[in-house]
Every structure is written in C-alpha cells, then in structure tokens.
Amino acid sequence: MSLKSVICEPQGQHKATVIWLHGLGDSGDGFAPIVPQLEIPNDIGVKFIFPHAPTRAVTINNNMEMRAWYDIISLDLDKRADEPGVRESSSQVEEIIEQEMALGIDADKIVLAGFSQGGVIALHLAPRFKHKLAGVMALSTYMCAPQKFNDETIQKDLTVLMAHGSQDEVIPMFAGKQALDIMKSAGMDVTWHDYPMGHQVCGEEVMVIRNWLIEQLQ
Template identity: 70%
Template sequence: MTLEAVVCSPVAEHRATVIWLHGLGDSGDGFAPIVPELNMPSELGVKFVFPHAPIQAVTINGGMKMRSWYDIVSFDLDKRADEQGVRESAAKVEQLIEQELASGIAADKIILAGFSQGGVIALHLAPRFHQALGGIMALSTYMCAPSKFADEAIHTDLKVLMVHGRQDPVVPMDAGKQAFDVLCTNGLDAKWYDYPMAHQVCGEEIALIRQWLIERLH
C-alpha cells in the first residue's frame, strides 16, 4: 500500500522533488510548514512530499501506537533501530521515489530527506536504491546497521548533508557523528554541521538547507 503524504506542489513546472520523512510520533504535516520558510526559487520547480509513517506500537513508549517508521525497543544505539522495520519502511518510501521517476523526474533531481527516525530511513535507502539520487539530507539522526553499509551500498558518490544539535537529548550527537564517519569511510561526499540546539531544527539550519537544496537542484 502506498504511503499517504502531504504534497506541496511547485508554482512553476515540476522539475525536482524532495521527499522528507518525519520523526517518531510526528506526521507529514509536521514539516510541511517549512516549505514557505525555505522559499525555494520558483524556477527550480521543486515539489515537496511529506509522507505519513505507518501507525504501529512502539516498545519504548509502553507499546503505545503512533506514527513510526520502525519500532524502538531500546535506547542503546546499537539496538535502537529495528532493522526489519527499517527495511520495510524503506521499501514503502522506495515506491514514492519510483512514482517520481515514472512521472518524468530524473533521479538526480530527487532528494531524500529525513529528521530523526526519518533520517535513519533516508540514510539506509538512498545509498541502496537502484539509481543515484540527487542527495540525502539527514537531520538529527543516526544509522541503522552501520556494519552492513559497506557491503550493501550501491552508490558511494552521493552528496549528504548532516545536521545535528549539540544538546540533543534524544539522538546524541555522537550517534550522528558515527553515521557521518561511516559515510566518509565509504567515500560519500558528506558534510557535517552542528548547532547549539536540542532535537529540533533551527533558523540557521533552514538557511543552510535552502542553500544546499539550491546547489543540488539547480
């Protein structure tokens, strides 16, 4: 079943797509208000797609059902991401990418972005996808199964923007740095930025994201 999503269509002709995955307990509506803040140049024709994660029980939250890309059974970093759940959600997001390709958008004009849990999916899926995408935006996030990355990654020439909060109490910055190191070790063109913030997105970061997207999609 295809994921439902909030879609922000471009004013001009559709030329590029950003698929942006939310964090645990949020929805596609959570990040949609960022589109007017980004104020992308109309000539780039950027469509934003904000999918809703499936609703499922989350172990660390007492089994409460909420929107989640995968279950979290432990706060320990090496056990935090349920690998099977990550792979299942990645397959669902892959369908969204295929829809964009089928509509005539080139793979290098598709950006996969994600915050927290959504970033885990983005970092997992994009390097393993059968075509090289325009880039990955991984915000306040970490990596699932880093030990399998070298064997499974198809595209190691991807551009990656990683941003993290120095005071993040949910995903420690060290977890983000570990993912960044894995990307760099495997030859990906990853850039790292951190800000004095918690588990959130700040104004300076939005300006950075805007500039990065313009460079990737011009």
C-alpha cells in the first residue's frame, strides 16, 4: 500500500526531490512548514514530499495507536528499533523514490531525510538502495541493526548530513555518534553538527540544512 503524503510542489520546473520522514506520533504535516523557511532557490526545482507513517500500536506507549514507522518495544537503544517494522517501512518509502524516478528525476537528484524514527528509516534505506541518492539527512536519530550495516550496504560512498541535540533525552547524542562512526568507517562522507538543545530542530540547524540541500541538489 502506497503511503499518503503532504506534497510541496516546486515553483518552477521539477528537477529534484526531497523525501522527508517525520518522527514518532507526528505526521507529514509536521515538517511541511519548514519548506518556506529553507528558501531553496526556485531554479533548483525542488519538490518536497512528507509521507505519513502508517498507524500502528506502539508497545512502550501502552499499545496506543499512532503514526509510527516501526514499533518500539524497549527504550534500550540496542533493542529500540523493531527491525521487521523498519524494513517494512523502508520498502514503502522505496516505492516513493521509485515513483519519483519514474517521473524522470534521477536518483542523484533525490535526498532522503528523516527526523528521529524517520531518520532511522533514512539511514537504513539509502545505503541499501540500488541507486546512489544525492544524499541522506539524518536528524536526531540512530541506526537500526548496526551490526548488519557493512554486510548489507550497497552505496558506501553516500553523502550524509547528521545533526543532534547535545541535551536530547529521547535519543541520546551518543546513539547518533555511533551511527556516525559506523558510516565513517565504511568510507561515507558524513558531516556532523550538534547543538545545545533537546529532541528538536533549531533555527541554526535549518540554515545548515538549507545550505547542504542546495549543495547536493543544484
């Protein structure tokens, strides 16, 4: 089943796409307001897609139904990501990438971005995708099944932007650093930024994201 999405069409000709995945309990509407803040030049022709995660029961939230890319059974970081759920959602997001490619957008003009749970999906899918994407943006997030990363990775020269809050109590910064170290060891071009904040995105970070997106997609 295809994921429904909030779509922000480019002002001019469609030349590139950013697929941006939200965090637990949010929706595609959550990050859509960031598009005008980014002020991406119209001539780059960027279409933004903000998919809605499927609704599912989340174990740690008393099995409450909410939008989630995967279940969370435990807060222990080595057990937090439900790997079958991560792989299922990755397959659904992969469909969106392939739909964009079918519209004539090359993989090297597609960025996969994600915050928190969405970042887990981005870091899982992009290295395993059959085509090299323009880049991956992983915000306040961590890696699912890090022990399988080297064996399953196809794209070992990906460009990755990571950002994290040093005061993040939801996903401690060391979890993001672990993902950073694993990807750097694999030879990926990973840029890291951290900010004195919690589990959120700050204004300074938005400007870094803007500049990085322009660099990857122009």
